[in-house]
């Protein structure tokens with residue numbers, strides 16, 4: 001089944017597709033508008049779009065890229081890490097973030113997935129809680145400006 005046909009929950013014409021280096025401009029623009037405090041430097045965006053061992057997906061509304069997620073394998077630790085997830089401000093609240101997250105998890109196929117989030121980022125924390133993530137730890141002063149990072153974890157396979 002193609003990636004595009006696996007999204008019954010989005011009935012608005014939005015499609016989830018694999019992203020690659022050709023999405024550099026669109027992903028960079030999205031990161032800048034979605035992370036005014038934490039947007040990645042160009043080199044990191046190039047890295048996440050080109051490195052092996054990364055699941056990267058984009059949400060498209062027609063020709064417009066409205067969301068992006070990237071998840072990395074940390075096989076030595078037996079888990080995967082959501083490196084970034086964002087949805088354009090004009091397109092939020094329509095289930096795009098939730099869908100990108102679920103699709104990324106299912107493609108990562110790892111027993112545990114972790115991520116870090118600013119402790120003030122209520123919308124993202126609520127999305128993660130609803131998706132089954134719980135607080136796993138805290139990285140003091142992890143973010144620019146000195147804010148703590150919450151580490152959240154989702155167990156997908158309790159046997160491993």
Ligand SMILES: CC(C)(COP(=O)(O)OP(=O)(O)OC[C@H]1O[C@@H](n2cnc3c(N)ncnc32)[C@H](O)[C@@H]1OP(=O)(O)O)[C@@H](O)C(=O)NCCC(=O)NCCS
Nearest residue numbers: 034085086087092093094095096097098117123124126127
């Ligand atoms: C976090 C983010 C990706 C959510 O994307 P989205 O497409 O709006 O999310 P969805 O519409 O799929 O919502 C999923 C759930 O998230 C929660 N949520 C989303 N926006 C919320 C808000 N403003 N306040 C509270 N909860 C919110 C809700 O639980 C929602 O489920 P519900 O609609 O059933 O109530 C988006 O707000 C974003 O890009 N933020 C900036 C970047 C960012 O902070 N990324 C996370 C870094 S760790």
